[in-house]
Amino acid sequence: xxxxxGRMKEYPNISLDRFDRENLHARAYFLSHCHKxxxxxxxxxxxxxxxxxxLTVKLYCSFVTKELLLSNPKYGFWEDHIVALxxxxxxxxxxxxxxxxxxxEVVVSLLPAGHCPGSVMFLVEGAQGTVLYTGDFRLAEGxxxxxxxxxxxxxxxxxxxxxxxxxxxxxxxxxxxxxEACLSxxxxxxxxxxxxxxxxxxxxxxxxxxxxEYLFTNLGEEFHTQIHVNSLDMFKKMPEILSHVxxxxxxxxxxxxxxxxxxFMRGTRLPCGMWASDGTPLKIISIKPSTIWFGERTxxxxxxxxxxxxxxxxxxxxxxxxxxxxxxxSYLQPINIYPSVIPIGRTHADVTELSDGLFxxxxxxxxxxRLMIQEIPLTNLPxxxxxxxxxxxxxxxxxxYLDCTESNxxxxxxxxxxxxxxxxxxxxxxxxKKREGMEGSxxxxxxxxxxxxxxxxxxxxxxxxxxxxxxTCSHTIPSIPISAGLGLNQADTMLIQSEDICQGDATIxxxxxxxxxxxxxxxxxxxxxxxxxxxxxxxxTPDSHPPGPDDLLVLYRSLAxxxxxxxxxxxxxxxxxx
DNA sequence: GCGATCAGAT
DNA sequence: CACATCTGATCGC
Numbered sequence: 001x002x003x004x005x006g007r008m009k010e011y012p013n014i015s016l017d018r019f020d021r022e023n024l025h026a027r028a029y030f031l032s033h034c035h036k037x038x039x040x041x042x043x044x045x046x047x048x049x050x051x052x053x054x055l056t057v058k059l060y061c062s063f064v065t066k067e068l069l070l071s072n073p074k075y076g077f078w079e080d081h082i083v084a085l086x087x088x089x090x091x092x093x094x095x096x097x098x099x100x101x102x103x104x105e106v107v108v109s110l111l112p113a114g115h116c117p118g119s120v121m122f123l124v125e126g127a128q129g130t131v132l133y134t135g136d137f138r139l140a141e142g143x144x145x146x147x148x149x150x151x152x153x154x155x156x157x158x159x160x161x162x163x164x165x166x167x168x169x170x171x172x173x174x175x176x177x178x179x180e181a182c183l184s185x186x187x188x189x190x191x192x193x194x195x196x197x198x199x200x201x202x203x204x205x206x207x208x209x210x211x212x213e214y215l216f217t218n219l220g221e222e223f224h225t226q227i228h229v230n231s232l233d234m235f236k237k238m239p240e241i242l243s244h245v246x247x248x249x250x251x252x253x254x255x256x257x258x259x260x261x262x263x264f265m266r267g268t269r270l271p272c273g274m275w276a277s278d279g280t281p282l283k284i285i286s287i288k289p290s291t292i293w294f295g296e297r298t299x300x301x302x303x304x305x306x307x308x309x310x311x312x313x314x315x316x317x318x319x320x321x322x323x324x325x326x327x328x329x330s331y332l333q334p335i336n337i338y339p340s341v342i343p344i345g346r347t348h349a350d351v352t353e354l355s356d357g358l359f360x361x362x363x364x365x366x367x368x369x370r371l372m373i374q375e376i377p378l379t380n381l382p383x384x385x386x387x388x389x390x391x392x393x394x395x396x397x398x399x400x401y402l403d404c405t406e407s408n409x410x411x412x413x414x415x416x417x418x419x420x421x422x423x424x425x426x427x428x429x430x431x432x433k434k435r436e437g438m439e440g441s442x443x444x445x446x447x448x449x450x451x452x453x454x455x456x457x458x459x460x461x462x463x464x465x466x467x468x469x470x471x472t473c474s475h476t477i478p479s480i481p482i483s484a485g486l487g488l489n490q491a492d493t494m495l496i497q498s499e500d501i502c503q504g505d506a507t508i509x510x511x512x513x514x515x516x517x518x519x520x521x522x523x524x525x526x527x528x529x530x531x532x533x534x535x536x537x538x539x540x541t542p543d544s545h546p547p548g549p550d551d552l553l554v555l556y557r558s559l560a561x562x563x564x565x566x567x568x569x570x571x572x573x574x575x576x577x578x
Numbered sequence: 579g580c581g582a583t584c585a586g587a588t
Numbered sequence: 589c590a591c592a593t594c595t596g597a598t599c600g601c
Binding site for chain 3: 035036167207210211259289290293317318319
């Protein structure tokens with residue numbers, strides 16, 4: 001969850017994704033996407049009052065975000081103060097102090113973020129340099145090179161600071177299967193189940209948040225059915241999504257939700273009931289999108305995990321993985337990086353508490369050892385505070401991954417009463433397939449997920465014509481691969497064994513169904529070589545140029561003091577070359 | 579009665 | 589561990 005306070009050092013007159021406290025004084029507001037944790041204060045009475053008396057204060061966001069925001073009446077008072085901007089269209093914005101008339105000019109561009117519909121990053125250019133606020137994002141490796149506005153001619157722009165979605169900027173989340181791989185896994189599971197009979201239905205147990213829509217549209221397309229959801233209101237101007245959802249419950253794919261009693265209806269009931277219209281009981285499996293991550297030095301190619309007789313988890317992430325973030329940062333080479341997210345599972349108190357006893361050699365030794373056998377020179381990426389926080393907690397050692405038990409061992413055994421279902425499902429078991437690692441070139445067609453995530457809405461006078469000319473996918477800039485193609489080792493096999501032990505017979509691992517039989521071109525979405533290959537390549541173990549005890553001490557004192565730690569290149573060099 | 583904050587839930 | 593909420597309790601205005 002974002003803990004970004006709302007303002008950037010370079011441009012303190014604007015506020016992004018935070019609207020309370022100091023941000024009440026901002027001259028302009030920016031909303032990167034329509035998730036509640038980025039909307040703090042946005043419906044507050046203080047802000048409401050400020051708007052009433054202001055002629056110049058605006059909220060800038062994408063068209064889709066505007067539409068989603070205004071579909072909630074609580075934000076209706078923003079209507080006359082929202083300026084929707086086109087993607088990748090630099091826009092000059094005057095930041096006017098209404099009291100003094102003082103003025104500052106900035107040029108802001110919205111870049112696709114791939115996090116949820118309408119999500120964008122904000123590129124701000126002005127007298128204090130070029131800075132990038134990423135909001136939340138999921139970009140695949142190499143995507144930065146496809147965003148024109150990050151470049152000036154054939155060069156990457158000089159970026160002073162990146163305000164970073166660091167949700168998974170932690171080696172523990174080194175690799176997350178790509179969107180395409182996750183979608184393929186889900187598609188395969190759904191295919192197996194739905195094909196059994198018309199009474200076999202799938203419940204996608206999605207959280208109450210935007211970001212699953214591409215799942216709906218892709219599955220809807222694939223299975224020629226609409227997805228049952230609670231409400232269509234927010235999508236009424238988004239035909240691309242609207243055409244794939246319905247409030248009619250007579251469909252085989254559901255993503256409906258029930259406010260109260262989700263827990264006891266998992267598996268054998270749908271939130272909307274358990275009987276077909278003719279009285280036949282439905283045969284239901286639930287698929288819960290979750291973020292699965294890869295342990296140190298392991299590689300999971302399975303994206304579906306069975307967690308009960310009729311329940312599954314499917315890998316699904318709204319956020320870029322550690323390696324995707326590193327790729328992004330190594331491409332942009334910003335001077336400063338400001339992580340916006342407190343490490344998952346850690347609170348500020350944790351950080352404070354951890355600053356004792358961190359510097360024992362025993363904790364750092366395994367990291368150093370790994371470093372010595374590191375064969376691949378990695379880029380001079382800074383290690384942000386989040387990394388440092390985790391190093392002592394998850395010391396890297398070669399012995400660790402064998403007992404690696406990820407989250408799945410604690411999955412509840414859900415309704416087992418229907419043993420019939422359980423048996424049937426085992427037929428759906430899938431063999432893992434791997435693709436040998438190869439660095440992809442970006443010369444083939446780009447995936448353009450970004451285009452989906454920023455699907456422009458239909459206004460009365462518009463149609464979708466702009467969708468036919470994706471502006472976001474140029475191929476002129478070669479990507480800089482940072483992961484080394486080490487190829488596969490036995491790690492994933494071992495991991496699967498360990499999981500089997502953990503979970504017993506109830507768990508069936510299913511992997512990506514095909515790989516040889518599908519060519520990327522036959523997929524509903526064109527996949528680039530680089531994206532296909534990156535899913536199955538085993539990246540080298542995350543580097544660690546370990547900071548020395550002195551460096552850690554300085555950083556931890558800052559962290560413990562609650563300071564906003566700024567890691568600059570200077571710091572990085574100190575850390576790396578100490 | 580509303581907002582802010584926190585604990586606890588999925 | 590939890591992606592992003594949602595609900596309910598408590599406190600203060």
